[in-house]
Amino acid sequence: MSPRQAAAYLRRMIRTVRIASVLLVLLLGGVWAVAWFGRAPGESVADAFLRRIAALTGSDMPAPSTGGIQLAQGVALGGPFTLVDQTGRAVTERDFSGRPMLVYFGFTYCPDVCPTELGTIAAALDAMGPLGERVTPVFITIDPERDTPAAMADYVSRFHPRMVGLTGSAEQIAQAARAYRVYYAKVRPRDSTDYLMDHSSFIYFVGPDGRVRSLFRPETTPEAIAAAITSQLRAL
Structure with a gap:
């Protein structure tokens, strides 16, 4: 690859990264807005945002825990006694x-x-x-x-x-x-x-x-x- 081709390739990569960054910011902003207007009674915006992200990614997030501590994904408490x-x-x-x-x-x-x-x-x-x-x-x-x-x-x-x-x-x-x-x-x-x-x-x-x-x-x-x-x- 010639220096000119390498420079053109680098410019395309930078442009692609910028576009992807803008789209990601717009997506997260949209999810935040949906979380803000669609949160459950008493649910914080942060908990609602995490719940919306989990729905988009198919992850199993814990239920909202307004006033409490949100358990991290993969953390399990309780069990046989x-x-x-x-x-x-x-x-x-x-x-x-x-x-x-x-x-x-x-x-x-x-x-x-x-x-x-x-x-x-x-x-x-x-x-x-x-x-x-x-x-x-x-x-x-x-x-x-x-x-x-x-x-x-x-x-x-x-x-x-x-x-x-x-x-x-x-x-x-x-x-x-x-x-x-x-x-x-x-x-x-x-x-x-x-x-x-x-x-x-x-x-x-x-x-x-x-x-x-x-x-x-x-x-x-x-x-x-x-x-x-x-x-x-x-x-x-």
Whole structure:
């Protein structure tokens, strides 16, 4: 190829790249506009944009998670577990099959964060009205040493009449925590003979298929959680 031909070829490539860049910008701008005007109630523009891109590419993106954390594609949370409910009955994930859940990991001796987040779950379900009756609130202890079925029964009854409390052996709790990637550790405050549990504090929305659809950070408002779950339940 002569220098003149090479220069002509380079000019054509630059022109092609420029045209492709302009078309890509126009396409993304169009998708953003569609996302803006076609987003679901309570859904952010960013979540709607990702959903539209997923539809164009054929990818399987998680449902919108307004007020929560969007799970990255390929990230899976949740899974099989064998635990004991507050009545002393052995249960597995199959007992909840087909039922959406709001799941929180904590412990009954928690001084502040756990009761706050469980109260948020209860308030979110109440804010959803009749639709909230489709969602089962679940509290899983990370302190099975003290949280017996009787202790769990007393504790969950303070927050919501349908809340399920789950405990089990240390090994069973560890398995469930690993499935949800929950961090927890026993800590003993200075000058205290008792211990507390340090733990992550996310609320998990689990779809009827047992897959975690979205996470909610600590201190997310009940209204934001209710809006997110309502949007996702209507899409199921």
